Amino acid sequence: MLSQKTKYALQALAYLAARYEEGTPVLIGTIAKEKNIPIKFLEAILCELRNEGMLVSTRGRSGGYQLAEHPKKTKLSRVIRAVEGPIALLSCVSLNFYKPCENCNQETCCINPVMAEARDAILKVLDKRTVNDIKDDQECKVVKPVPMSKVR
Amino acid sequence: MLSQKTKYALQALAYLAARYEEGTPVLIGTIAKEKNIPIKFLEAILCELRNEGMLVSTRGRSGGYQLAEHPKKTKLSRVIRAVEGPIALLSCVSLNFYKPCENCNQETCCINPVMAEARDAILKVLDKRTVNDIKDDQECKVVKPVPMSKVR
DNA sequence: AGTTTTGTCTACTGAATTAGTAGACTATAA
DNA sequence: TTATAGTCTACTAATTCAGTAGACAAAACT
Numbered sequence: 001m002l003s004q005k006t007k008y009a010l011q012a013l014a015y016l017a018a019r020y021e022e023g024t025p026v027l028i029g030t031i032a033k034e035k036n037i038p039i040k041f042l043e044a045i046l047c048e049l050r051n052e053g054m055l056v057s058t059r060g061r062s063g064g065y066q067l068a069e070h071p072k073k074t075k076l077s078r079v080i081r082a083v084e085g086p087i088a089l090l091s092c093v094s095l096n097f098y099k100p101c102e103n104c105n106q107e108t109c110c111i112n113p114v115m116a117e118a119r120d121a122i123l124k125v126l127d128k129r130t131v132n133d134i135k136d137d138q139e140c141k142v143v144k145p146v147p148m149s150k151v152r
Numbered sequence: 153m154l155s156q157k158t159k160y161a162l163q164a165l166a167y168l169a170a171r172y173e174e175g176t177p178v179l180i181g182t183i184a185k186e187k188n189i190p191i192k193f194l195e196a197i198l199c200e201l202r203n204e205g206m207l208v209s210t211r212g213r214s215g216g217y218q219l220a221e222h223p224k225k226t227k228l229s230r231v232i233r234a235v236e237g238p239i240a241l242l243s244c245v246s247l248n249f250y251k252p253c254e255n256c257n258q259e260t261c262c263i264n265p266v267m268a269e270a271r272d273a274i275l276k277v278l279d280k281r282t283v284n285d286i287k288d289d290q291e292c293k294v295v296k297p298v299p300m301s302k303v304r
Numbered sequence: 305a306g307t308t309t310t311g312t313c314t315a316c317t318g319a320a321t322t323a324g325t326a327g328a329c330t331a332t333a334a
Numbered sequence: 335t336t337a338t339a340g341t342c343t344a345c346t347a348a349t350t351c352a353g354t355a356g357a358c359a360a361a362a363c364t
Contacts, residue, residue, distance in 0.1 A: 001237070001238055001240070001241060001242070001243065002241045002242060003350090003351065003352085004351075004352065005351075005352075007242065007253075007263075010263050011255075011256065011263065014262060014263060027310080027311095028310085028311075029310090035255065035256075036255035036256075037255070038352080038353060038354085040353070040354060040355080041352065041353055041354085043311080043312085044313095044353090046311095047311085047312070047313085057310095057311065057312090058310090058311085058361085059309095059310065059311050059312085059359080059360045059361055059362095060308095060309065060310060060311080060359095060360055060361025060362050060363095061308075061309050061310065061361065061362040061363065062309085062310085062361090062362075062363095063309080063310050063311060063360090063361075063362090064310075064311085065311090076266065085153070086153055088153070089153060089154045090153065090154060090159065091153065101159075103163075103187065103188035103189070104163065104187070104188075108288070110166060110285070110286045110287060110288065110290060110292035111159075111162050111163065111166060111286045112292075113292055114228065114277070114281050114285050114286055117277050117281070118274055118277045118278060121273040121274055121276060121277045122270055122273055122274055124273060125266070125269050125270045125273045126270060129266050129269070133262070133266055134262045134263045134266055135262060136260075136262065138262060140262035140264075140265055155321090155322065155323085156322075156323065157322075157323075177339095179338095179339075180339080180340075181339090190323080190324060190325085192324070192325060192326080193323065193324055193325085195340080195341085196324090196342095198340090199340085199341070199342085209339095209340065209341090210332085210339090210340085211330080211331045211332055211333095211338095211339060211340050211341085212330095212331055212332025212333055212334095212337095212338065212339060212340080213332060213333040213334065213337075213338050213339065214332090214333070214334090214338085214339085215331085215332075215333085215338080215339050215340060216339075216340085217340090
C-alpha cells in the first residue's frame with residue numbers, strides 16, 4: 001500500500017497538472033486547502049518533489065510551485081519512487097533500490113523470479129501512466145488504454 | 153514492499169511445498185532453521201496461515217505443519233492477503249479490503265482508475281502464480297509463462 | 305530601503321506498525 | 335506418564351509514518 005504521504009504527493013500533482021497551462025506558480029496553501037492536506041506536511045512533500053526535479057518553486061511574493069515540465073512527461077513510477085521508495089514487492093527484485101535478501105540465497109530462491117514478474121506487471125502500468133492521466137477536472141472514470149506503441 | 157513477515161510466510165510455504173509429497177508434518181523448528189527465521193515469530197505466522205486454512209497442524213510428538221492442499225491450489229494472492237493485507241496500492245481500489253479515501257471524492261478522483269489498472273496488473277500475476285511456483289529445490293530462475301487459458 | 309509575503313530547512317513528537325520475545329498452557333504419541 | 339510439540343496471550347524494542355513548530359532566507363511590492 002502506498003503511504004498517505006505518497007497519496008498526498010499524487011493529489012498535489014493532480015492539482016498542479018490541471019493548472020499547468022496557466023504557467024504561474026500556485027501557493028502551497030491553495031493546494032493544501034483544495035486537497036485537504038496539512039499544509040506543513042505538504043510543504044515537505046513538495047520540497048522533495050522539487051529536489052527530484054519534478055516541480056519548480058518560486059520564492060517571495062506571488063511565488064509557489066508549478067510542474068517543471070508538461071504533465072505527460074512525469075511518469076507515476078518516478079513520483080512513487082521519489083516519495084515512497086521501491087515499487088517492487090521485494091527489495092531483491094527492485095530495479096532502483098536493489099538490496100539482496102539477508103536470509104535467502106539469490107541463486108536458489110524461487111520466490112525471486114515470481115516477484116520480478118509481478119514487478120514488471122506493475123511497472124508496465126506505472127511507466128506508461130503519467131501525471132496527466134490523474135489530473136483534476138477531466139473525465140477519468142474510464143481510463144483510455146494507451147497503445148503499446150506509445151510506450152517507450 | 154512486502155513486510156518481512158510476509159517474506160517469511162512465503163519462504164516457509166516454499167519449504168513445505170517441496171516436502172508436500174512426503175505427506176508427514178514438518179517441525180516448526182526445522183523450517184525455522186532451514187530458512188533462518190526466528191522460531192517464535194515463525195510460529196505466529198504459521199498459526200495465521202493455518203487459521204486461513206492454508207496449512208494443517210498436528211500437535212504432540214511427531215507433529216508439525218503441512219500444506220492443507222496441493223501447492224498448486226494455493227494462490228500467492230491468497231497468502232499475501234492473509235499475512236500482509238491489501239494487494240492494491242490504495243485501499244479505495246482494494247477488492248478485499250476496500251475503504252474509501254477520507255480526503256478525496258471518489259466520484260471526481262482521477263487517481264483511482266489508474267490505481268485500479270495497477271491492481272489488476274499485479275493480480276494477474278499473483279492470482280495465477282501459486283505456492284508451487286515458488287517451491288524449493290527446482291529450476292526456477294526462468295519462470296515458465298502460464299498460458300492465459302489456464303488462469304481462471 | 306524596508307516590510308510583507310512566501311518558500312526552505314532543521315528538529316521534534318505522538319501514534320501506529322513491524323519484528324521479535326517470553327512464558328504459561330494444552331494436546332498427543334510413544 | 336512424560337517428553338515433545340503446537341497454541342495462545344501479553345509484552346517490548348525499534349522503526350516508520352504523519353504531522354507540528356519555529357527560525358530563517360529570498361523575492362516583490364511599496
